[in-house]
Amino acid sequence: MKHISRREFLTSIGVAGTSMFLPKDSQAWKSRAPENPFACLVDVTRCIGCRKCELACNEANNLPEPEKDFEDKTVFEEKRRPSDKAFTVVNRFFSNKKQDKEGNLLPTYVKIQCMHCQDPACASACITGALSKQPNGAVYYDVKKCIGCRYCMVACPFEIPAYEYFNPITPRVRKCTFCFERISKKGGKPACASVCPTEAITFGRRKDLLQIAKNRIKQDPGRYIDHIYGEKEVGGTCWLYISDQPMEELGFPSVPKRPIPKLTETIQSTLFTYLWSPIVLFGVLSGIMAINKHKEEGNEK
Amino acid sequence: MKKIIFLLTMLCLVVSNSYSSPDATTKIRKDYHPRPSTWVPKDHIKALKLAQKKYEFVKDVFKEDIILRQMRFRHLGIGIKDIKSTYMVLQSPFVNTYEDIYGPVRFMHGAHAKTLNENCVICHHYSPKDSPNKILPCRACHQDAFNPEHAGRIGLKAAYHQRCIGCHKQRQKGPIGCTGCHLKNVPDHKKLVKLPKDPTPTQVTQECLRCHKNAGQEMLTSAHWLWRGPSPYTVNHLKCTKHGKGTDVLNND
Numbered sequence: 001m002k003h004i005s006r007r008e009f010l011t012s013i014g015v016a017g018t019s020m021f022l023p024k025d026s027q028a029w030k031s032r033a034p035e036n037p038f039a040c041l042v043d044v045t046r047c048i049g050c051r052k053c054e055l056a057c058n059e060a061n062n063l064p065e066p067e068k069d070f071e072d073k074t075v076f077e078e079k080r081r082p083s084d085k086a087f088t089v090v091n092r093f094f095s096n097k098k099q100d101k102e103g104n105l106l107p108t109y110v111k112i113q114c115m116h117c118q119d120p121a122c123a124s125a126c127i128t129g130a131l132s133k134q135p136n137g138a139v140y141y142d143v144k145k146c147i148g149c150r151y152c153m154v155a156c157p158f159e160i161p162a163y164e165y166f167n168p169i170t171p172r173v174r175k176c177t178f179c180f181e182r183i184s185k186k187g188g189k190p191a192c193a194s195v196c197p198t199e200a201i202t203f204g205r206r207k208d209l210l211q212i213a214k215n216r217i218k219q220d221p222g223r224y225i226d227h228i229y230g231e232k233e234v235g236g237t238c239w240l241y242i243s244d245q246p247m248e249e250l251g252f253p254s255v256p257k258r259p260i261p262k263l264t265e266t267i268q269s270t271l272f273t274y275l276w277s278p279i280v281l282f283g284v285l286s287g288i289m290a291i292n293k294h295k296e297e298g299n300e301k
Numbered sequence: 302m303k304k305i306i307f308l309l310t311m312l313c314l315v316v317s318n319s320y321s322s323p324d325a326t327t328k329i330r331k332d333y334h335p336r337p338s339t340w341v342p343k344d345h346i347k348a349l350k351l352a353q354k355k356y357e358f359v360k361d362v363f364k365e366d367i368i369l370r371q372m373r374f375r376h377l378g379i380g381i382k383d384i385k386s387t388y389m390v391l392q393s394p395f396v397n398t399y400e401d402i403y404g405p406v407r408f409m410h411g412a413h414a415k416t417l418n419e420n421c422v423i424c425h426h427y428s429p430k431d432s433p434n435k436i437l438p439c440r441a442c443h444q445d446a447f448n449p450e451h452a453g454r455i456g457l458k459a460a461y462h463q464r465c466i467g468c469h470k471q472r473q474k475g476p477i478g479c480t481g482c483h484l485k486n487v488p489d490h491k492k493l494v495k496l497p498k499d500p501t502p503t504q505v506t507q508e509c510l511r512c513h514k515n516a517g518q519e520m521l522t523s524a525h526w527l528w529r530g531p532s533p534y535t536v537n538h539l540k541c542t543k544h545g546k547g548t549d550v551l552n553n554d
Contacts, residue, residue: 046459046463048462048466048477050479052400055400056399056400069515071479189447191399193447194398194399194446195398195399195400196459197458197459197462198459198462198463198466199446199455199456199458199459199463202447203447204447204449204452205449208449208452211452212452212453215453216453
């Protein structure tokens with residue numbers, strides 16, 4: 001039998017490994033995004049910071065009463081994140097670019113909640129399938145399947161899911177539900193969108209909303225910057241934003257344009273096609289064992 | 302002299318007795334200027350009726366430049382004289398889309414038209430396509446929100462709020478908060494308040510503070526608590542400085 005050197009052996013494994021990573025049509029990652037789901041378009045320039053969306057969300061989801069009343073504007077003094085007690089929060093931002101005639105800074109209010117990604121990283125990371133992308137667009141959380149591993153919280157690029165740490169027996173992951181029950185009914189709208197007094201939140205089908213957003217930007221180019229946040233971010237989200245400032249300056253993370261699960265799922269699936277990686281692993285191990293045994297026998301002689 | 306003093310005290314007693322009610326626990330307040338039972342606010346009832354009037358949805362609108370439109374209307378002589386109702390109640394099912402926290406806005410149509418230099422097109426920006434000279438109310442075009450057939454056209458609630466708040470902000474005139482225009486729909490406190498049968502004043506205050514948590518602290522910084530000056534609007538005590546809460550009405554010094 002021809003003797004294989006260590007270097008040759010490792011090179012062959014490397015070649016075999018990389019060839020597995022190369023895209024093949026049969027194994028290429030496919031988006032499971034619904035084609036035209038429900039979506040919401042947030043027009044940041046329309047928001048007046050009345051916090052009625054927070055109030056409606058609180059009522060619709062039976063959340064506990066907040067420490068500060070919903071009419072209390074002092075909450076804007078610090079930046080807030082969605083939590084297990086509030087699925088959506090409005091933050092206030094000031095920018096030097098927005099001033100009135102006397103030079104007073106004008107506020108920009110931004111509502112944040114789960115973005116309901118088209119290819120959600122949280123659902124991909126979820127090992128029990130408790131989080132799933134529904135055909136109507138909602139990233140749905142099934143508490144019965146959840147084991148509380150909190151991988152979703154690590155995976156989410158927008159850092160949205162929150163956890164009921166105070167509840168030791170039956171904790172849940174909490175995040176915006178897209179008012180799943182409400183929008184499942186015919187003509188149903190999310191609570192925040194239907195309460196909003198200025199229609200800063202427009203509810204509809206994603207393709208229609210993208211068209212509306214493009215029209216608004218086209219008709220009033222001085223008012224908006226030409227970017228729909230969520231159109232391509234992380235492969236597309238169901239919550240879209242148009243604004244007069246870059247969204248990165250309004251507390252949003254800069255995220256890649258590709259779907260987050262694309263890379264992770266490709267690595268994962270290629271690692272286990274035809275069970276090649278375990279075979280290689282055990283092959284290497286048995287090789288090492290054989291070499292060691294050979295050495296030992298040589299030493300004994 | 303003694304007789305006179307005695308008579309006076311007797312008179313005082315009689316008078317005070319006649320004012321005090323037989324049952325000490327029930328308070329009777331007399332309305333010095335009662336509203337006549339037949340009186341109704343006629344303009345308000347008219348406005349409420351007008352708010353009920355339904356308009357057929359205008360599908361297509363005649364779009365034109367806002368300044369050209371203003372000039373056209375000036376030439377046509379359309380202006381403040383064509384206003385049929387100067388007072389309106391902005392009440393519509395299209396507005397109450399979710400909650401019932403606030404009452405309808407009472408809108409001074411005439412006063413707004415006057416302050417906007419009789420320029421109707423600031424609010425009435427479009428007309429129906431087939432009759433470009435017609436001025437219709439907001440709710441003829443703006444009705445349901447998120448209508449997929451008329452994408453991009455905002456609902457009535459948003460139309461009102463965007464126009465009102467936008468204009469008030471731009472001109473730095475008029476309210477931009479909720480309660481500046483709306484009256485709050487206060488929930489029925491008979492159902493909310495839970496008190497024992499004969500509550501003490503402290504119990505009542507504590508019951509109020511159960512929900513209105515900040516009200517107690519706010520009260521301590523207000524003139525109601527700190528006032529030490531005269532009471533110019535209190536009948537018979539116009540120049541009296543002792544009746545401020547900061548002095549002797551409450552022992553809070």
